[in-house]
Amino acid sequence: MDSGSVLMIIQKYNDGEKLSEYSKSLASFLKERNIETHLVCFGEQEREGVFDGMNLHEFSFKLHGDNYFSWSMLIQTRFMEKIDEIIEKKDVKLIHANDWTAVPASLTASKLHDIPFVITYHSVEEERGMDKPHSHQISDLEWEGVEEASFIIVHKEKTKEAMEVYDLPENKVKLLADEDWEEDVFQLYKNILDVNENLEKMEKEAVENENFNAYMGVSSE
Amino acid sequence: MKILMLTWEYPPNKVGGVAAHVEDLSKTLDEQGHDITVITFGDKEESEVRDGIKVHRINAKEGPDITSWVLMSNHRMQKKGVELLKKEDFDIIHAHDWSAVTAAASLKEVSDAPMVTTLHSLERSRVGSIHSEMSKLINDLEWYGAYEADEVITVGEDIYNEILHHFSVPEEKLHHVPNGVFAEKFQEGDSMRDEIALDWEIPVLFVGRLCHQKGVRHLIQSMPKVLDKKPEVKFIVAGGGGGVEHYRNMAEAMGVGDKAYFPGFVPDDQLIDLYNSVDATVMPSVYEPFGIVALESMSAGTPVVGSYVGGIKQTVVHEWTGLHVEPANPDSIAWGIEKAVSDPTWNNWLGKNGKKRAEKKFTWYRVADMTLDVYKEALKQS
Numbered sequence: 344m345d346s347g348s349v350l351m352i353i354q355k356y357n358d359g360e361k362l363s364e365y366s367k368s369l370a371s372f373l374k375e376r377n378i379e380t381h382l383v384c385f386g387e388q389e390r391e392g393v394f395d396g397m398n399l400h401e402f403s404f405k406l407h408g409d410n411y412f413s414w415s416m417l418i419q420t421r422f423m424e425k426i427d428e429i430i431e432k433k434d435v436k437l438i439h440a441n442d443w444t445a446v447p448a449s450l451t452a453s454k455l456h457d458i459p460f461v462i463t464y465h466s467v468e469e470e471r472g473m474d475k476p477h478s479h480q481i482s483d484l485e486w487e488g489v490e491e492a493s494f495i496i497v498h499k500e501k502t503k504e505a506m507e508v509y510d511l512p513e514n515k516v517k518l519l520a521d522e523d524w525e526e527d528v529f530q531l532y533k534n535i536l537d538v539n540e541n542l543e544k545m546e547k548e549a550v551e552n553e554n555f556n557a558y559m560g561v562s563s564e
Numbered sequence: 565m566k567i568l569m570l571t572w573e574y575p576p577n578k579v580g581g582v583a584a585h586v587e588d589l590s591k592t593l594d595e596q597g598h599d600i601t602v603i604t605f606g607d608k609e610e611s612e613v614r615d616g617i618k619v620h621r622i623n624a625k626e627g628p629d630i631t632s633w634v635l636m637s638n639h640r641m642q643k644k645g646v647e648l649l650k651k652e653d654f655d656i657i658h659a660h661d662w663s664a665v666t667a668a669a670s671l672k673e674v675s676d677a678p679m680v681t682t683l684h685s686l687e688r689s690r691v692g693s694i695h696s697e698m699s700k701l702i703n704d705l706e707w708y709g710a711y712e713a714d715e716v717i718t719v720g721e722d723i724y725n726e727i728l729h730h731f732s733v734p735e736e737k738l739h740h741v742p743n744g745v746f747a748e749k750f751q752e753g754d755s756m757r758d759e760i761a762l763d764w765e766i767p768v769l770f771v772g773r774l775c776h777q778k779g780v781r782h783l784i785q786s787m788p789k790v791l792d793k794k795p796e797v798k799f800i801v802a803g804g805g806g807g808v809e810h811y812r813n814m815a816e817a818m819g820v821g822d823k824a825y826f827p828g829f830v831p832d833d834q835l836i837d838l839y840n841s842v843d844a845t846v847m848p849s850v851y852e853p854f855g856i857v858a859l860e861s862m863s864a865g866t867p868v869v870g871s872y873v874g875g876i877k878q879t880v881v882h883e884w885t886g887l888h889v890e891p892a893n894p895d896s897i898a899w900g901i902e903k904a905v906s907d908p909t910w911n912n913w914l915g916k917n918g919k920k921r922a923e924k925k926f927t928w929y930r931v932a933d934m935t936l937d938v939y940k941e942a943l944k945q946s
Contacts, residue, residue, distance in 0.1 A: 406704045409631055409697035416635035420666045423642070424673045447639040455646045455674055476628040480636055483625045 347436040348379040349532070350429060350458075352422065352445035354415065356384045356399060361465065362441050369439075370397040372525035381433060383425050385418050400425050412477035415444045422448035430456050437532055441465065443481050446488040453491070459535050462488045463496040470505035489515065493535045496528060565939060566599045568654040568671070570641055570664035572634065574604035574619060580773065581856045582660050582684050585719075585743055590617045592744070592932040601648065603641045603667075620644050631701050634663045641667035649675050656680055656939045662687070662702050665709035672712065678942035681713035682741075685853040686726055690777055707731045710738075714942040717741050717935070719854040720875035737945075739938050742878065743854045744931035747923045750863035753840035760825060760841060765798040766905050769842040769866075771835060771857055772849075774807035779848035779871060782894050784811060786848070787820040789898035797823070797905065802838065804829035839864035843911055844904040850891050852876055859926050862886075862918030867911060869900040879926070885918035 351370065353362045370380035374396050386401030393399070402421045408414030426448060429435065438460035440449035446462060453460040468475075468482040475481075489495055489509055495516045497503050503518050519527040569590060573583040590600040594616045606621025613619070622640035627633050645667060648654075658680045659668035665681065672679040687702040688694055694703050710716045710733045717739050718724045724740045727733050761767040772778045780801065790797050801811065801824055808826055815824040830838065839845065845861035847870035854875035858868045862879070868886035870876040882888040887904055890896035905911060 406701070406708060409629070409701040412627070413631050413635055413701060416632070416639065417666065419639060419642075420670045420673075423670045427674050447642075451639075451643050451646050451670070454643065455650065477632055480625050480627045480632055483636070484639075 346377055347434045348381055348429075349373060350426060350435050350438045351380050351382045351397070351441070352426070352438065352449050353382065353384050353441045354418075354444040356382060356386065356394075356401065358395075365441070365463070365465075367395045367397065369525055369528060370395070372529065376529065379433070381429050381435070383422060383429065385421070400429060410477070412480065416447065419448045423451060426452040427455075430458070436536055437461065439463065440488065440492075443468070443484045443488065446484050450488060450491045459493045459539055460491075461494045461496060461531065461535065462492045463498070464488075464502055464506070465498065466502055467505050469508055470502055493538075494531055496531070498524065565593075565655045565936070566653065567593065567601070567656045567658055567939070568645065568648070568677075569600060569602045569658045569660065570604075570645075570668050570671075571602065571660040572605050572637065572663040574602055574621075575614075577604070577606065580684075581743075581854070584856065585682075585684065586660055587615075587617075588744060588746065588928050589932060589935060591615055592928040593935070596929075596932060596936075598936075601654070603644050603648075605637050605641075620648070629698060631698055635666065638664065638667040642670045645671040646674065653677070656942060658682070658939075659709055659713070660684065662705035662709055665705050665712070669708070669712040676946070678714040678946040679712055680715050680717060680938060680942050681709040682717040682719070683709065683723065683727060684719055685851075686723060686730075688730065689723075689726065689851045689853075713737070714945050715739060715938050717938055719743050720852075721878060722874045723853040739934075739941075741931060741934045741938065742875070742926060743856050743859065744928035745856070745859040745863050745922055745926050746928055747859075747863035747919070747926075750836055750839055750860050751865070751919075753836035753838075753864060755841045756834075756837045757841040760800055760838070761798040764796055766794070766796045767798045767800055767842040768901055768905065769800045769802065769838055769845045769861075770848070771802045771830065771838070771845070772847075773805040774801070774803050774811050775805050777849065777851045778803075779850045779891065779897075780807065780811050781814070782850075782892050782897055783846060783848040784814050784818060784820070784824070785894035786897035786901065787815065787824060788818055789894060790901050791820060791823060793898075794902050794905065797901065799824040800838065800842065801826050802828070802830045802835070835860075836864070839866050842866055844869055844886075844901060846897070846901055847871060847876055848889070848891070848897050849873055849876065855879065858886075859922050862915075862922040865915040865919040867904050867914035867918055869897070869904050871897075879921075881917075881921065884914070885921050886914055 351366050356363050381398045383400045390401035402425050404418050404421050406417050408417050438449050440462045468478050571586045575583050575587050594600050601618045603620045611620045622644050624636035624640050654677045657668050657671050657677050660682050710731045715737050774780050812826045815821050845868050849871050852874040858879040861868050868880050870880045871891035872888040873891050880886045887900040889900035
């Protein structure tokens with residue numbers, strides 16, 4: 344991965360908050376390697392521009408929802424719209440969702456555009472106690488994300504342990520807790536994109552072989 | 565034209581009238597050579613071709629409230645829609661009611677196909693007012709569905725005016741397209757009169773969800789008044805919903821328990837037999853955006869006694885195909901029932917007029933043509 348953009352999805356961008364600082368730190372690291380970060384999030388007002396070294400795309404939404412869960416689900420429509428808009432214009436190589444609130448739109452966009460996606464779970468519902476009215480639905484979304492993402496990144500052992508209930512495939516969850524975690528995330532991105540590139544190459548070769556066989560009158564069966 | 569329909573209910577899953585509406589519209593459009601795909605909710609993820617219509621069912625975990633379940637379902641509908649969009653294009657995305665709005669709006673954005681929303685009813689009228697956070701969200705989603713849509717369809721004139729007034733939808737994008745009926749389907753029933761009433765009794769049918777909106781309470785309050793003058797009347801109160809036990813107890817308490825039979829939810833084939841077995845169908849609704857029951861009953865040649873509300877104002881013609889009564893007024897309902905069943909010749913005449921009206925004015929072919937005109941308008945606008 345030596346160019347292109349990463350699409351970072353977080354629910355809100357507020358200076359000084361965990362997810363914002365996380366995104367900022369990763370974006371700054373990627374920028375040094377000529378990789379642009381586009382951050383999509385909800386905001387009180389529509390806002391576009393370069394902030395803290397990232398291309399910020401804040402969208403607003405008029406509906407409020409009847410609770411936090413429904414509001415988080417409602418804004419997925421605007422997330423999708425914004426993500427789609429950016430993908431149309433930029434060379435987006437990878438989508439990086441943060442927590443369940445970014446999962447629905449990220450995984451749908453990933454499917455639509457064939458762009459791989461990863462999720463960082465800063466914590467999961469199992470770990471938070473499964474004691475809220477919508478805990479089961481949130482957990483269901485987290486699990487859906489686990490199934491569909493290329494990798495899951497976590498930064499603490501407790502989150503990884505909590506995820507064991509999901510009966511995950513080996514190596515799907517990456518615990519990155521070193522000082523230079525940004526470098527680890529970057530290497531993970533590279534691995535995903537290399538695998539993707541190889542898969543594309545294999546697919547292309549298979550089609551070419553099939554065409555050649557058809558031309559020569561040889562059945563590929 | 566390739567049309568993607570999004571609806572929370574589709575047969576065999578039926579709760580309200582939306583399932584039947586979407587199925588009949590889809591079948592008619594399919595017969596006319598259009599290509600219809602439906603995404604709907606089901607017990608599990610599955611796809612099937614049902615009467616020529618491609619049906620994809622998604623599943624979502626239930627939550628503590630209906631809104632969270634609907635929004636989860638919409639996420640899954642959206643995901644399924646994207647899967648389909650990768651393989652094929654659609655000319656129109658058609659959402660039915662608030663429960664399919666967010667998925668349709670997203671699919672519109674990513675596909676560039678115009679969106680049409682049909683609002684079959686409105687929360688503010690279903691529950692009387694917007695009095696809770698949940699009602700507010702449902703009301704907001706109805707507004708959002710109208711706002712995001714290129715064209716909006718309503719099924720009745722009253723609901724048309726409500727949308728115009730409350731949601732400020734430009735008149736040029738709002739269309740009144742009534743519901744339709746396959747009249748012949750309701751003429752093929754066998755009489756089951758012997759099973760529901762004694763020889764000397766006159767059966768009168770109510771069918772629908774047993775809830776406040778349908779005016780079941782007012783019907784039960786009217787029963788002693790009807791029986792005072794016409795003791796031969798026997799009430800068949802058919803329909804599911806949480807209210808069966810409540811209304812049965814209410815009838816008992818009012819001393820008419822032995823004259824009111826509650827068979828619960830009745831499947832389609834039995835319902836057709838019922839329409840063909842009774843002397844009148846009563847619709848005491850306090851709110852009824854359209855009221856498909858009127859058309860079904862009229863198709864079977866059975867007069868309708870219905871509240872002068874919503875779609876019943878258009879389907880029933882007073883003293884021509886049935887009788888209009890005042891909503892929420894047991895005296896008026898009792899008057900209508902008694903009058904409709906007292907003169908067998910007149911009853912028969914009302915039934916025949918109703919049948920003709922349903923066959924002529926409310927065919928699905930006509931409704932499908934009107935819907936296609938709306939689709940064409942949406943394509944022109946986009």
